[in-house]
Amino acid sequence: MSKVNELGTAKLTYEDKSIDLPVFVGSEQEAAVDIRALRKETGMITYDPGFVNTGCCLSDITFIDGEKGILRYRGYDINDLAEKCEFIDVAYLLVHGVLPNKEQHDEFSQHLNTHSLMHEDMRHFFDAYPDHAHPMATLSAMAVSLSTFYPELDDVSLQENIDFKVTRLLSKMRTAAAFAYKKSIGHPIVYPSHDLKYCENFLNMMFHTPVNNYQVDPVVTKALNKLLILHADHEQNCSASVVKMVGSAGANLYASISAGICALWGPLHGGANQHVIEMLERIIVEDKGDVKRVIERAKDKNDPFRLMGVGHRVYKSYDPRAKVAKQMCKDVLAQMGVSDPLVDLAQEVEEAVLADDYFVSRGLYPNIDFYTGLTYRAMGIPTNMFTVMFAIGRIPGWIAQWLEMRDDPHGRIGRPRQIYTGPTQRSMS
Numbered sequence: 192m193s194k195v196n197e198l199g200t201a202k203l204t205y206e207d208k209s210i211d212l213p214v215f216v217g218s219e220q221e222a223a224v225d226i227r228a229l230r231k232e233t234g235m236i237t238y239d240p241g242f243v244n245t246g247c248c249l250s251d252i253t254f255i256d257g258e259k260g261i262l263r264y265r266g267y268d269i270n271d272l273a274e275k276c277e278f279i280d281v282a283y284l285l286v287h288g289v290l291p292n293k294e295q296h297d298e299f300s301q302h303l304n305t306h307s308l309m310h311e312d313m314r315h316f317f318d319a320y321p322d323h324a325h326p327m328a329t330l331s332a333m334a335v336s337l338s339t340f341y342p343e344l345d346d347v348s349l350q351e352n353i354d355f356k357v358t359r360l361l362s363k364m365r366t367a368a369a370f371a372y373k374k375s376i377g378h379p380i381v382y383p384s385h386d387l388k389y390c391e392n393f394l395n396m397m398f399h400t401p402v403n404n405y406q407v408d409p410v411v412t413k414a415l416n417k418l419l420i421l422h423a424d425h426e427q428n429c430s431a432s433v434v435k436m437v438g439s440a441g442a443n444l445y446a447s448i449s450a451g452i453c454a455l456w457g458p459l460h461g462g463a464n465q466h467v468i469e470m471l472e473r474i475i476v477e478d479k480g481d482v483k484r485v486i487e488r489a490k491d492k493n494d495p496f497r498l499m500g501v502g503h504r505v506y507k508s509y510d511p512r513a514k515v516a517k518q519m520c521k522d523v524l525a526q527m528g529v530s531d532p533l534v535d536l537a538q539e540v541e542e543a544v545l546a547d548d549y550f551v552s553r554g555l556y557p558n559i560d561f562y563t564g565l566t567y568r569a570m571g572i573p574t575n576m577f578t579v580m581f582a583i584g585r586i587p588g589w590i591a592q593w594l595e596m597r598d599d600p601h602g603r604i605g606r607p608r609q610i611y612t613g614p615t616q617r618s619m620s
């Protein structure tokens with residue numbers, strides 16, 4: 192493996208068996224034991240529910256240091272990218288490995304606009320859904336349906352086909368999200384405009400109506416760009432792993448992304464941003480603002496309740512994205528001249544978490560979902576659209592991870608093993 196530095200071997204000894212397993216490190220000195228020969232040499236497998244200790248690949252895309260709270264896309268720190276870039280620059284960086292120059296930025300922006308319309312027959316899909324349909328369900332259906340409306344083109348190269356898919360997914364999923372919202376509130380849909388850039392177009396499609404002469408607010412546009420950048424990738428998270436697992440079977444990119452959208456919908460994953468708001472609202476309505484009760488419930492092993500927006504598989508320190516989102520939430524509210532009692536309550540919950548050894552001893556801190564929903568709320572985006580916003584932001588990361596999986600020389604169809612614990616052979620007679 193050309194991309195790693197071999198450090199020697201780790202000896203595994205069991206009964207009369209012993210095996211030397213190669214140990215290597217990546218570019219950030221993360222060390223791994225290569226167990227690819229384990230079963231063949233020993234007949235044994237490893238056991239690691241949730242893949243807490245298991246690496247599935249070598250990757251050049253995103254680096255996370257969970258102890259130090261570091262997040263970098265292609266080597267660039269998340270704070271720099273959120274401050275200095277537009278979302279489409281970061282999408283380009285994740286997919287192509289480099290930030291676009293001005294010419295590449297303008298061309299990419301133009302392509303996104305060119306592909307922003309959805310096929311009119313797809314637009315009618317929305318008419319078939321009930322108004323209360325969760326937009327994550329429609330978004331996933333739209334993603335996989337793109338493969339029927341835009342099949343592979345035989346007369347262009349594989350790379351051009353991929354470039355078309357990347358642009359269609361980034362642009363049309365954003366359009367589909369806005370259409371789903373309009374359908375849910377019974378408003379006429381607003382088509383994308385050629386004159387607006389990626390985030391402005393989304394806001395216009397969401398909030399323009401024939402009677403409000405909506406003007407896109409630059410404060411909200413800047414906040415949306417930052418939020419989408421914060422969500423753009425996060426290495427081998429649950430939904431990215433699903434996208435790669437589906438792609439490893441040879442399924443097309445649209446189908447893989449559709450599966451990733453469904454995984455992200457889960458309340459333990461991207462669905463947490465919606466559940467944070469619902470949790471804060473419940474504290475006000477049911478607990479009369481008593482934070483202590485919700486903290487005690489979260490610590491009670493007999494209570495399945497989890498503190499939404501807190502804890503992370505990798506970050507055992509403050510999620511760097513949560514820091515940016517917290518400040519952005521305050522900035523957006525201040526610049527829009529609005530206040531939200533849920534923000535004060537969220538800070539009270541955060542202070543209680545940071546002061547409680549149950550959380551600190553387990554490395555449980557606010558994650559990206561703790562403050563992002565409050566910022567979307569300040570921007571006028573409804574709660575059931577929060578996870579959709581997460582999905583729109585994560586599309587470039589899912590695509591980059593899928594492309595890297597497809598081009599991986601060590602790549603194979605994903606197929607974990609198990610240890611069987613069921614009944615041994617028994618007769619039917």
Ligand code: SDX
Nearest residue numbers: 425428459460461463489497498499500501502503504553
């Ligand atoms: C995302 O992986 C990614 O990168 C995901 C993501 C991305 O960008 O793709 O960052 C996005 O999914 C963020 C996480 C959003 N989910 C939530 O906010 C839901 C609440 N959080 C938890 O459900 C939990 O923290 C997870 C799911 C995020 C992580 O679960 P793990 O790694 O499996 O941790 P665990 O369940 O093994 O918990 C370790 C301990 C346990 O206690 P003990 O058994 O040690 O006594 O911490 C406790 C847990 O009970 N714990 C919590 C808790 N989270 C963990 N206790 C109370 N409230 C919580 N939120």
